[in-house]
Amino acid sequence: MTWWACGLGLLVTGLYAGHVRSGGFVYEDARWQAARAAPVVLGSRRMLTRASWALTPTARAAHGLSVALHLIVVGLLGVLAWRLGYSPDGVRLVALVAAVHPLTVEAVAYAAARGEVIAAIGILLAVIGAAGRWWRPWPLAGMVAGAGIGWLGKESAVVLLALVPLTIWVTGRRPPAVAWGYGVVLLWLGLVGAWTMTGLDSWRGLLTLGAGVPGWSSDVPAWVLLQAAATSRLLGVAVSGVGMTVDPDLDLMPWGFRVFALVVLAGVAEVAWRVHRTRPLVTYGLTWTLLSLVPRFIVQTPRGYLNEHQFYVPLLGLMLAGVAWWDGWAHQETTCRV
Amino acid sequence: MPLRWRRWLPVPIVGWCVWQTAQQIPAWRSELTLWSHAARMAPFKPRVALNYAGALLGDGQMRAGMRQLARAQAVADLPHVPAVDRHLTRRTIAVNLRRFREVTR
Numbered sequence: 001m002t003w004w005a006c007g008l009g010l011l012v013t014g015l016y017a018g019h020v021r022s023g024g025f026v027y028e029d030a031r032w033q034a035a036r037a038a039p040v041v042l043g044s045r046r047m048l049t050r051a052s053w054a055l056t057p058t059a060r061a062a063h064g065l066s067v068a069l070h071l072i073v074v075g076l077l078g079v080l081a082w083r084l085g086y087s088p089d090g091v092r093l094v095a096l097v098a099a100v101h102p103l104t105v106e107a108v109a110y111a112a113a114r115g116e117v118i119a120a121i122g123i124l125l126a127v128i129g130a131a132g133r134w135w136r137p138w139p140l141a142g143m144v145a146g147a148g149i150g151w152l153g154k155e156s157a158v159v160l161l162a163l164v165p166l167t168i169w170v171t172g173r174r175p176p177a178v179a180w181g182y183g184v185v186l187l188w189l190g191l192v193g194a195w196t197m198t199g200l201d202s203w204r205g206l207l208t209l210g211a212g213v214p215g216w217s218s219d220v221p222a223w224v225l226l227q228a229a230a231t232s233r234l235l236g237v238a239v240s241g242v243g244m245t246v247d248p249d250l251d252l253m254p255w256g257f258r259v260f261a262l263v264v265l266a267g268v269a270e271v272a273w274r275v276h277r278t279r280p281l282v283t284y285g286l287t288w289t290l291l292s293l294v295p296r297f298i299v300q301t302p303r304g305y306l307n308e309h310q311f312y313v314p315l316l317g318l319m320l321a322g323v324a325w326w327d328g329w330a331h332q333e334t335t336c337r338v
Numbered sequence: 339m340p341l342r343w344r345r346w347l348p349v350p351i352v353g354w355c356v357w358q359t360a361q362q363i364p365a366w367r368s369e370l371t372l373w374s375h376a377a378r379m380a381p382f383k384p385r386v387a388l389n390y391a392g393a394l395l396g397d398g399q400m401r402a403g404m405r406q407l408a409r410a411q412a413v414a415d416l417p418h419v420p421a422v423d424r425h426l427t428r429r430t431i432a433v434n435l436r437r438f439r440e441v442t443r
Contacts, residue, residue, distance in 0.1 A: 015359055023367045027389070093348050102358035109366035241358040245379035246365075246372055247386050251418050302422050303385065330344035 004092060005075070012071055012099050019109050020063040027246065028112040029062075048152040049115040062111040069117045070108045074099045076124035077316055081323070083131040084171065084281060090327035097319050103238050104315065106246065106308035113309035115154035120313050122150020123160045130167040135175035135183035144190030156313065159292040161191065166291065170284040220300075225258035226250055227297050230306035232261035235268075238311070238318055250305050265290070279328060285321025289314045369393035377406075384414040384427040392434065404438070407431055 025033060032053055040051045056062040078095035086094065098104070107113045126146030129139035143164060150157025164187075175183060229250055237243045253261075272286035292314045296306045339347075365375040373390035380386045391406030413419070414427040 011356070015356070016363060019363050019366060024369075026366060026369050026372050089345065093352075096352055097348075097355065100352065100355045100359050102355060102362045105359055105362045105366065109363055241354055243379070244358075244362050244365075246376050247380055247383060247389075249380035249383040249386075251420055251423070252380075252382055303420075303426070326344075326348065330341070330347070332341070 001088075001092075005078075005095075008074065008096060008099055009071055012067065012074070015100065016063070016067045016108065020060055020067060023063050023109065024059050025062070025111060027110065029110070032112045033057075046115055046152065046154060048118050048149065049154060052114055052118070053111070056111070059111070062114075063109065066108050066111060066114050066117060069114065069121065070104065071099070073117060073120045073124065073316075076121065076128060077319070080124055080128050080131060081320065083128060084167075084284070084320075086281070086323065087327050087331055089330070090323050093326070094319055094323040097323065098316065101238070101315065101319070102241050102244055103234070103308055104312060105244065107312040110246075110309060113312075116156065116309050116312040118153025119150045119157035120316065122146045122148070122153055122157050123163060123313060124316075125149060126160045127163050127167045130164045131171050133173060133175070134168060135179040140183055140186050140190075143187060147191055156292075156295055156310065158295060159313065162291040162294075163288060166284065166287055170280050223300050224297055225255070225262060227293075227306055228262040228265055229253045229258045231293055231296075232264045234306065234308065234311045234314075235264070235318070237308075238315055244308060246307070248305075248307075279324065281324035281327075282321045285317045285319070285324055288317025288320060290317075292317060370397050382413055382416060382418070384410050384419055384423055387413050388427055388430055395434070395438070400438075407434060 032050075035050065035053070038050075040047055040054055044050075052065060053062070056065050074095050077098050078091050081091045081094045107116045123146065126143045129142030129146060132139055134140065134143065147157070147160060150160055230248075233243075233248060233250070268286055269290055272283045272290070276283040293306070296310060365371050369389075370393045373386065373393045376386045377390045387406055387410035391403050391410055394400075394406055395403035397403075410427055411431055414424045419427075
């Protein structure tokens with residue numbers, strides 16, 4: 001496994017070597033780099049992400065750090081798969097696909113998107129803690145620490161509030177009654193503490209991002225249909241591995257396609273439900289994907305449709321589901337009928 | 339499919355992923371590579387045309403940049419473009435043109 005992990009690290013390093021060496025700052029990188037000048041206040045919104053920008057003034061350092069953080073995500077995803085009971089081949093495969101999937105490029109190669117990668121690290125730490133005897137002190141500490149890291153990376157890590165119970169459900173570990181009570185109270189206190197640290201005002205601000213922009217009006221059904229179209233497009237890109245772009249033209253998609261996209265998402269939820277007894281890990285991965293998309297359907301930003309770096313965390317769930325399906329299919333025992 | 343073949347099914351999939359990732363990473367090398375790639379993928383999106391124009395102007399390709407600005411204006415007037423996009427595109431074009439005239443004066 002060690003040699004294999006080293007090989008994986010070398011593969012990812014090789015893929016991004018050219019970008020780290022000669023890639024510059026692009027698109028909103030300049031805006032975030034300008035924000036570096038502001039002091040990083042302890043517990044402020046996206047504190048870890050802003051601190052990471054402050055630590056990496058040059059493009060080379062910024063891209064190098066993003067690649068290193070991506071490798072941490074890959075490693076943590078492998079640990080999660082192992083704790084969930086994937087076969088050794090399944091663990092290797094899920095890490096390998098996460099490492100080299102083309103849909104992860106935006107989150108890794110674009111320094112301004114680093115918040116998603118840090119949020120993913122926090123989420124994975126929390127769910128790894130939940131994938132075992134989670135009521136014990138160390139897993140609980142891991143869950144709270146993961147929640148803190150995720151939230152101080154990016155607000156999208158709020159999805160771990162749903163992913164942690166989902167992980168507890170799929171592993172089926174039931175704690176002793178007393179420990180259950182302590183565990184829930186501790187976790188809740190940790191989450192509330194992290195929530196308070198990041199500042200309630202900034203959270204409220206997220207829900208009114210479009211206010212004051214001329215020509216923008218909040219239209220919930222239209223927004224949901226557009227986000228469904230964006231999600232379905234990204235699901236297609238995730239499966240096919242082609243069609244990546246920083247700014248797809250979703251406004252060009254006809255209304256019929258947007259409604260169809262919503263039906264596709266409902267279909268994914270239906271599949272997740274249908275296999276929850278026979279293939280619980282497939283259900284786990286698909287539900288992970290759907291749950292981690294929910295914030296993007298709620299927070300409305302002018303011209304801000306779901307993009308590839310925001311799909312970084314949902315993609316992890318899709319990989320877990322795909323590899324869980326393959327794991328069962330490739331390793332199933334043939335039975336002899338007597 | 340025989341069981342022993344099923345284990346090897348991910349090999350071409352992973353190979354395809356590596357190939358596509360290797361193709362995609364260079365798009366993020368600079369503003370110009372990023373927006374020229376985006377313009378090929380979304381030719382009727384004003385923000386893309388606008389950012390591509392900005393990248394060209396930033397690279398010193400003034401004539402091509404101005405052509406893209408004009409194209410962004412034309413694309414912004416297409417019926418599928420939302421009002422907020424149209425408004426922001428027009429405003430950004432006006433700012434860019436003003437800067438361009440100041441620079442070339």
